[in-house]
Amino acid sequence: MPGLLRSVWDEPRPAQPPRRVWRDWALVGVLVPAAVLEGVLRADIPWRPLSVAITVGLIPTLLWRRTRPLLMVAIAFGVTALASLATGADVPSTNVLVFVLLLAYALFRWGSGREIVIGSVIMLARLAFWMVFFDVRTGDAVGGLAILFGVCALGAAFRYRSRARMREIDQVKLRERERLARDLHDTVAHHVSAMAVRAQAGLATAPARPEAATEALHVIEAEAARALAEMRAMVRVLRAREPADTTPSPTVCDLVRLAGRDGAGPPVDVEVDAGLDDLPPAVGTAIFYLAQEAITNARRHARHATRIQVRVVADVHSVRLRVTDDGEARPAASSGYGLIGMIERADLLGGTCEAGPNTDRGWTVTAVLPRTGAPA
Numbered sequence: 408m409p410g411l412l413r414s415v416w417d418e419p420r421p422a423q424p425p426r427r428v429w430r431d432w433a434l435v436g437v438l439v440p441a442a443v444l445e446g447v448l449r450a451d452i453p454w455r456p457l458s459v460a461i462t463v464g465l466i467p468t469l470l471w472r473r474t475r476p477l478l479m480v481a482i483a484f485g486v487t488a489l490a491s492l493a494t495g496a497d498v499p500s501t502n503v504l505v506f507v508l509l510l511a512y513a514l515f516r517w518g519s520g521r522e523i524v525i526g527s528v529i530m531l532a533r534l535a536f537w538m539v540f541f542d543v544r545t546g547d548a549v550g551g552l553a554i555l556f557g558v559c560a561l562g563a564a565f566r567y568r569s570r571a572r573m574r575e576i577d578q579v580k581l582r583e584r585e586r587l588a589r590d591l592h593d594t595v596a597h598h599v600s601a602m603a604v605r606a607q608a609g610l611a612t613a614p615a616r617p618e619a620a621t622e623a624l625h626v627i628e629a630e631a632a633r634a635l636a637e638m639r640a641m642v643r644v645l646r647a648r649e650p651a652d653t654t655p656s657p658t659v660c661d662l663v664r665l666a667g668r669d670g671a672g673p674p675v676d677v678e679v680d681a682g683l684d685d686l687p688p689a690v691g692t693a694i695f696y697l698a699q700e701a702i703t704n705a706r707r708h709a710r711h712a713t714r715i716q717v718r719v720v721a722d723v724h725s726v727r728l729r730v731t732d733d734g735e736a737r738p739a740a741s742s743g744y745g746l747i748g749m750i751e752r753a754d755l756l757g758g759t760c761e762a763g764p765n766t767d768r769g770w771t772v773t774a775v776l777p778r779t780g781a782p783a
Contacts, residue, residue: 415524416520416521418519419519420517420518420519420522421517421569421570424473424474427471432470434469434506435466435467435469435470438466438503439463439466442463442466442501443459445459445503446501449501452499452500453496453497453500454496454499457490457494457498457499458498458499458501459501461487461499462499462501462504464486465483465504465507466506469506469510472509472513473513473517474517476510476513476517476522476526477518477525477526479510479513480510480514480526480529480530483507483510484507484530484532485529485533487504487533488532488536491540491541492536492540497537497541508554508555511526511530511555511558511559511562512558512559512561514526514527514559515559515560515561515563515566516562516563516565516566517566530555534548534552534555537551576747579751580747582748602626602631606627609624657692657695659679659684659686659691659694660684662695662717665677665698665699665717672706673705673713673714673732675714675716676714676715676716677698678717678718679719683721686778690726690756690776690777690778690779693752693753693758694728694774694776696749696752697728697772700748700749701728701730702715702717702730704746704770704772705730705732705734705770708734708770709733709734709769709770710734711735712734712735714733715730715731715732716731716732723778725775725778726775726776727773727775728776729771729772729773730771731769731772732770733769734768734769749762749772749774753774753775756777757776757777758775760772760773760775761773
């Protein structure tokens, strides 16, 4: 139990809470005249001018409920308690004051663990004050407590749902980094093997042809430069302690395996420009995996599609992949976490990956990678 309480107390605040947006200003713009109108139309409000003034004065706390949740809860519940204590009446008692539930929600959604504990004490103390000093029926007290508890539970549920989604996204990124780490490992191993072969050849022919050693050194220098470039890319990659996958990594030349029809899905047309055989293995493998994932998403989500087109072109600086289908438009979320992994792989190589609906129908995935495979 002490460990559980300590973990709750040490719970950090969610990263980057959203600041004031136009919806917050619109909410304030609606609640202020509503509070004034209620004060004009309702004659049964005790201390009516004071109740309306306090209600209007507390409405702006909504603007800081995400960035300063504990402070806003303390202000709202503290001011109302002091007003009730000073007047001896339930002040303020306007219906608009129900907006304080948004402050309680924001406390559990965006506050730290210690802020939630302190804020809960403040809210429960205010509720106890209301029950003790005023003639509150048991049903009203239980109902108020249930509503407050439900709002706080909703805030906590959204908080941990968001955290679970972030963990899933991190897992997708990690898996993509692991795959890229294996691809880069194969690339570096290729360069190092070439360096070893050339060094052995230079040593073997040096007695008969001294210039062969010089030629071997030039080749080794070039291969070492390429290997160092790939090693710099590996610094940005996380790899878990798992057995190494010894399966050869696919390249651009393997894209032809994706062509044709797979079961009941639409046929795939693959077109690759000539002259891409000299791409670094990391870039060629990334193009293959990006195309494979885009085709999988199209076959899974493109309704009534009749074709999927894969096009790979390149210039002296970059390689561009374009995968498009003619199916019915679908929401961006339908591709799940596959698109996140595609974006992560392209980013690790210094490129970009974008996906979205076409103007008429269908979906297009576009990826641009630097031809050298060096991260930006």
